Amino acid sequence: MKNPEILFINCFAVKHSLKYFYTASSGVPNFPEFVSVGLVDEVQMFHYDSNTRRAEPKQDWMIRATADDPQYWERDIEYLKQRFEGTGVHILQWVYGCDWDDETDDVDGYAQYGFDGEDFIAFDLKTVAWIAPKQQAFRTKHKWDRDKAWIYKTNQYLTQICIEWLKKYLDYGRSSLPRTDLPSVSLLQKTPSSPVSCHATGFYPDSATLIWRKDGEELHEDVDHGEILLNHDGSFQMSVDLNLSSVTPEDWRRYDCVFQLSGVKNDIVIKLDKSNIRTNWEKPVDTIIIIATVFVLGLILIVAVFAAVGFVAYPNTKVVVYTVISPVVVGANQ
Missing domain, CATH: 2.60.40.10 (Immunoglobulins)
Incomplete structure (x- = not known):
C-alpha cells in the first residue's frame, strides 16, 4: 500500500480555552446539590461537589496554582452557591469561559445559563448585554441589564481576567497542555x-x-x-x-x-x-462450485456409511463361489 501524501508541519498556533461548568440541583436523588468542573484546553483541572465539600485538583500543576491563591476555590464556589439559592426541585446550569489564540492574540468569552436542560439566558460580548431566548427569562434579562456594575464585571472577566487565568494555567501546565497531536x-x-x-x-x-x-x-x-x-x-x-x-x-x-x-x-x-x-473483504468462492463439492462429499459419505454397516452386520459370513461347468451329454448313442 502506498503511503498517503503527508505535508510536514513547520509551525503552528493553538487556540486555548478555559471553561467552567456548574450544576445546582434540588431534590434529585443520588446526585450532589452542587457540582463544579474546570477545564483547560479540554483537560480537567479540578472537580468539586457538595458531598465531598472540597475541590480536588486533577493535575499536579493545579496544586501549584492553588498554592499561590489558597482561597481561590472557596471564594468562587461560595459566590456561585449564593446565586443558585432558591431553585426548588429543578436543575440550574451555568457555563462560562474564554478562548485565546496564541498567534493572533484574539480573545473571546461566553457566559450562559440553562434551566432544566434548556437555554435560559446568555451574555453577548458584542452588545455587552444579556440575551433571553425565552420569555420566562425576560425579567432576569431586564434586571441584569440594569445592573451596570454586573455588566461591567462580566465583560471584564470574560475578556481580561479569564484570559489572565488561562495564560497562568498554561504556564503552570506548560509540559502537558500546549499539545498538538496529528492523527x-x-x-x-x-x-x-x-x-x-x-x-x-x-x-x-x-x-x-x-x-x-x-x-x-x-x-x-x-x-x-x-x-x-x-x-x-x-x-x-x-x-x-x-x-x-x-x-x-x-x-x-x-x-x-x-x-x-x-x-x-x-x-x-x-x-x-x-x-x-x-479492507477485510475477500472475493467469495463461486456458489456452484461450493454446491457441487458438498454434493460429491455427501455421496462419498453415504457410500462409506453403507459399507461400514454391511461389514458390521455380517462379520463371519462366508462367501461361496460357484463355477458353472458346461454339461456333458452321456450315452447319446446308447
Whole structure:
C-alpha cells in the first residue's frame, strides 16, 4: 500500500480555552446539590461537589496554582452557591469561559445559563448585554441589564481576567497542555460497493475538520460526516464517508481526503487510490462450485456409511463361489 501524501508541519498556533461548568440541583436523588468542573484546553483541572465539600485538583500543576491563591476555590464556589439559592426541585446550569489564540492574540468569552436542560439566558460580548431566548427569562434579562456594575464585571472577566487565568494555567501546565497531536489517516472500505470512509484517529485537540475534495474543491454531495469521538487516551477520532456509486474508476484520481487541525498551517492529504484502501473483504468462492463439492462429499459419505454397516452386520459370513461347468451329454448313442 502506498503511503498517503503527508505535508510536514513547520509551525503552528493553538487556540486555548478555559471553561467552567456548574450544576445546582434540588431534590434529585443520588446526585450532589452542587457540582463544579474546570477545564483547560479540554483537560480537567479540578472537580468539586457538595458531598465531598472540597475541590480536588486533577493535575499536579493545579496544586501549584492553588498554592499561590489558597482561597481561590472557596471564594468562587461560595459566590456561585449564593446565586443558585432558591431553585426548588429543578436543575440550574451555568457555563462560562474564554478562548485565546496564541498567534493572533484574539480573545473571546461566553457566559450562559440553562434551566432544566434548556437555554435560559446568555451574555453577548458584542452588545455587552444579556440575551433571553425565552420569555420566562425576560425579567432576569431586564434586571441584569440594569445592573451596570454586573455588566461591567462580566465583560471584564470574560475578556481580561479569564484570559489572565488561562495564560497562568498554561504556564503552570506548560509540559502537558500546549499539545498538538496529528492523527493517522486511512481509507477504509467494507466491500467494493460500499462507501469509502476516510478515518482520522489520534488527533488533539478536537478543533479539526475532515473533508473530501474533487479537483481541489470541497465536496458536499454524496458525503456523510461523522461526529468527533473521544479515544480512551484523550485524543480524538472522526470519519467522513464518500459514496462512489456514480464515480467511474477513471475519475478516482480526481478525489482526495484532507485533514485540517486548527492552528496547523499544513494539511494531511490522502489520495483516493485502490492501493491506499484498507479492507477485510475477500472475493467469495463461486456458489456452484461450493454446491457441487458438498454434493460429491455427501455421496462419498453415504457410500462409506453403507459399507461400514454391511461389514458390521455380517462379520463371519462366508462367501461361496460357484463355477458353472458346461454339461456333458452321456450315452447319446446308447
